[in-house]
Amino acid sequence: MNAAVVRSFDRGPQYEEIEVPEPNSPHEVVVDVLAAGLHHFVRAQANGSHYSSRGENGLPLIPGIDGVGRLPNGQLIYFVSPDTSIGTMAEKTIVDLRRSLPLPDGTDVVRIAAAMNPAMSAWVALRRRIHFEPGQKVLVLGATGNSGMMAVQIAKLFGAGQVIGAGRDQERLESLKSLGADVTVSLAGDLEEATKCLGEAASEVDVVIDYLWGQPAALTMLPLLKKRSDRSRPLTWIQIGSIAGATAAIPSAALRSANFQLVGSGQGSVTMAGYLAELPSLIDTIAAGKLQVDAVTCPLSNVAEVWDAPTLAGERMVFVPAVRE
Structure with a gap:
């Protein structure tokens, strides 16, 4: 062969x-x-x-x-x-x-092959790694990648009250609104300035789905937490991808000064049985045309x-x- x-x-x-x-x-x-x-x-x-x-x-x-x-x-x-x-x-x-x-x-075998893997990361994260409730607000960090674009759609499909998409690619950022993003924030240019803007825009989110990690994650955490109206309200950061770097310097204040939880989602943190349990409903969703x-x-x-x-x-x-x- x-x-x-x-x-x-x-x-x-x-x-x-x-x-x-x-x-x-x-x-x-x-x-x-x-x-x-x-x-x-x-x-x-x-x-x-x-x-x-x-x-x-x-x-x-x-x-x-x-x-x-x-x-x-x-x-x-x-x-x-x-x-x-x-x-x-x-x-x-x-x-x-x-x-x-x-x-x-x-x-449609091509549609299934194209969508299952990029959709699976956010789908499994929201279903298996946290208790996600309709109405909660979500920030997708790295929303201009293929998995991030799927995450925007899936968060909306699961009933998110607001979805904020952040990424560098301006063309893809603009396309996110048609996928369900309520707000978009560009990470292009000076990253420190961009993450300050992101922290302000996303200060009231309940969940962060992070495909970037590295410096963008490290620089976003404190601005986001400092702007929250109630720091005792839970914020869960789900680390999925590391496009921007395998390591991030996490400010200790982020862990001490707010109700902040950092979890990972991927191979090992979710069992194969857990993944397989989610596949039928995800396949049905893709086949029904509910995800672009x-x-x-x-x-x-x-x-x-x-x-x-x-x-x-x-x-x-x-x-x-x-x-x-």
């Missing part, structure tokens, strides 16, 4: 012919891959920068964390890849049936050429392997 293969973290995946993988347990089966999304996680997986990476010991690697496939009996499924070096960007892959869900015939999805398909054979190609606001690249008979 053919697959996208990473042999060095210094080079993107190349389209190669390799052996079809063999199942190793009664729960595993080889499936035909119909669609696999190129998510931020997958890029980080392929360059070795994701916190779950096993480094050089994990090479060679077929990237890809999830996808839509067809079982040998013809059943269409959405699946999350097992924690191995055999990912989803191949004509065939190994699926642990315990990490899969059946899909009805006629499902802009998928761009590409043959897997072109993976090397398009891997680092820029995409437009909200676009998600989906590789479509051509399964050989």
